[in-house]
Amino acid sequence: MPLLEKYSKLFQKGDIVLIKPNLLSARKPDQGVTTHPAVVETVLKFLISLGTKPFVGDSPAAGVFQRVISESGIADVCRKLGIPTVELDDPIVVDGQVYKKIKISSKVFEADKVVNLAKLKTHSQMILTLGVKNTFGCIPGLEKSGWHIRCGTNENFASLLVDVHLLVKPVLTILDGVLGMEGNGPANGKLKNFGVLAVCENAFALDHAICERLSVQPQVVFTVKESLRRNLVPVYEIDGNWHSTIELPVTAQTLPVAxxxxxxxxxxxxxxxxxxxxxxxxxxxxxxxxxxxxxxxxxxxxxxxxxxxxxxxxxxxxxxxxxxxxxx
Ligand code: SF4
Ligand code: SF4
Missing domain, CATH: 3.30.70.20 (Alpha-Beta Plaits)
Known part of the structure; x- marks a missing residue:
C-alpha cells in the first residue's frame, strides 16, 4: 500500500475506476499467467480507501470470462470486497492514431479512470507482454483475433497495441512481476520469480524501464520499439535497485548475425x-x-x-x- 499512496492524487472520491488485470485464460494464480489476486486485492483496497467505486473487467483471449476470473482467484477477492466483475464486451468503434475503426468495449469509456494491472511475462509474438500490451484485452473476444490478420506483421500489430493503449489511457499501470514467466510465454512458458512490483503513471516508460532492468534491448520488444519510434517514452527516473534476467521466447531474434x-x-x-x-x-x-x-x-x-x-x-x-x- 505505501507504494501506491503517492498516486492518491490521481483519483477523486466517487470516481468509477476500471481495474484491468491480465486475465488471459483460465489459470490458477500459481501458474504465473494472470495477475495475482493479492495484487488486485491491494489495489482494490487502496481505491476503496480513497472513496472511489472500482470494478474489475477484462475480455480473455481464451475461455468464458466468469470461469477465467474464478480460476484466477480474482472473483473471490471481488466477492469478499463487494466489487463488481464485468466482461469487457459491447464494443463501440473508435479511431486510433494509425488504425481506424477499432472496436473497444464501451465499459472502458464508461469508467472515469482505468488502472492497468499487467503481468511480467514473455510473449511469443511481441517477445514481452508488459503494461502497453495488457490493454489489448479491452477489445472484446474474437474481435482480437481478426486484428492479427488485419495487421499482418509484428511491427503493425505492435502499432495497433500502442493505438489501443492510447485510447484506453490508463492513469496508472502496475506490473505484477512477483511470479512471472520466461521462455515461451505468455501461457506456456516457465515460471520465474522476478520478485518485482513496478508502478508508473506512464506504461511506455514502465515497459522501457523493465527492459533495461532485465538487460533486454528495448528494440527487441515490438511494443517498446514502436513506442520509441513514436517518441512516447518520456525521460524517466527509476526508484529502486531491482535487476533480473529473463529467458526470451525462441521466436526472439536477438543475436547479431554476420x-x-x-x-x-x-x-x-x-x-x-x-x-x-x-x-x-x-x-x-x-x-x-x-x-x-x-x-x-x-x-x-x-x-x-x-x-x-x-x-x-x-x-x-x-x-x-x-x-x-x-x-x-
Ligand atoms: S493443440 Fe491445444 S488448443 Fe489445439 S486442440 Fe490440441 S489441446 Fe486444444
Ligand atoms: S496463424 Fe499460425 S500461428 Fe497464428 S494461430 Fe493460426 S496456426 Fe497459429
Missing part, C-alpha cells in the same frame, strides 16, 4: 506444430486461429496460411503447440 548469414537467418522461422501426445482435441486453437490454418482432427497446420501470430500457442490449455524451426 552479413552473409543475414538472409539465411531471416529465412528460418518458428512455426507452430501440434504435439499429438499432449493435444486433447479441445479445438480452442482452431477456433482462435485468425488465418483458419488449423485442422485439429488431422493435427494439421497449413503453413501457407499461417501468419505466425502464435495465438494457437498462447491459447492452448495443454501446452500442446510446439514452436519448431522451418525454412521459408
Amino acid at each position: 552479413k552473409p548469414l543475414k538472409r539465411l537467418a531471416r529465412s528460418i522461422v518458428r512455426v507452430p506444430r501440434i504435439a499429438k501426445r499432449r493435444c486433447v482435441q479441445c479445438r480452442i486453437c482452431e477456433e482462435r486461429c485468425p488465418a483458419q490454418a488449423i485442422e485439429v482432427s488431422e493435427y494439421r497446420i497449413d503453413y501457407d496460411k499461417c501468419i505466425r501470430c502464435y495465438v494457437c500457442h498462447e491459447v492452448c490449455p495443454q501446452n500442446a503447440i510446439d514452436l519448431i524451426r522451418r525454412f521459408l
Whole structure:
C-alpha cells in the first residue's frame, strides 16, 4: 500500500475506476499467467480507501470470462470486497492514431479512470507482454483475433497495441512481476520469480524501464520499439535497485548475425506444430486461429496460411503447440 499512496492524487472520491488485470485464460494464480489476486486485492483496497467505486473487467483471449476470473482467484477477492466483475464486451468503434475503426468495449469509456494491472511475462509474438500490451484485452473476444490478420506483421500489430493503449489511457499501470514467466510465454512458458512490483503513471516508460532492468534491448520488444519510434517514452527516473534476467521466447531474434548469414537467418522461422501426445482435441486453437490454418482432427497446420501470430500457442490449455524451426 505505501507504494501506491503517492498516486492518491490521481483519483477523486466517487470516481468509477476500471481495474484491468491480465486475465488471459483460465489459470490458477500459481501458474504465473494472470495477475495475482493479492495484487488486485491491494489495489482494490487502496481505491476503496480513497472513496472511489472500482470494478474489475477484462475480455480473455481464451475461455468464458466468469470461469477465467474464478480460476484466477480474482472473483473471490471481488466477492469478499463487494466489487463488481464485468466482461469487457459491447464494443463501440473508435479511431486510433494509425488504425481506424477499432472496436473497444464501451465499459472502458464508461469508467472515469482505468488502472492497468499487467503481468511480467514473455510473449511469443511481441517477445514481452508488459503494461502497453495488457490493454489489448479491452477489445472484446474474437474481435482480437481478426486484428492479427488485419495487421499482418509484428511491427503493425505492435502499432495497433500502442493505438489501443492510447485510447484506453490508463492513469496508472502496475506490473505484477512477483511470479512471472520466461521462455515461451505468455501461457506456456516457465515460471520465474522476478520478485518485482513496478508502478508508473506512464506504461511506455514502465515497459522501457523493465527492459533495461532485465538487460533486454528495448528494440527487441515490438511494443517498446514502436513506442520509441513514436517518441512516447518520456525521460524517466527509476526508484529502486531491482535487476533480473529473463529467458526470451525462441521466436526472439536477438543475436547479431554476420552479413552473409543475414538472409539465411531471416529465412528460418518458428512455426507452430501440434504435439499429438499432449493435444486433447479441445479445438480452442482452431477456433482462435485468425488465418483458419488449423485442422485439429488431422493435427494439421497449413503453413501457407499461417501468419505466425502464435495465438494457437498462447491459447492452448495443454501446452500442446510446439514452436519448431522451418525454412521459408
Ligand atoms: S493443440 Fe491445444 S488448443 Fe489445439 S486442440 Fe490440441 S489441446 Fe486444444
Ligand atoms: S496456426 Fe497459429 S500461428 Fe499460425 S496463424 Fe493460426 S494461430 Fe497464428
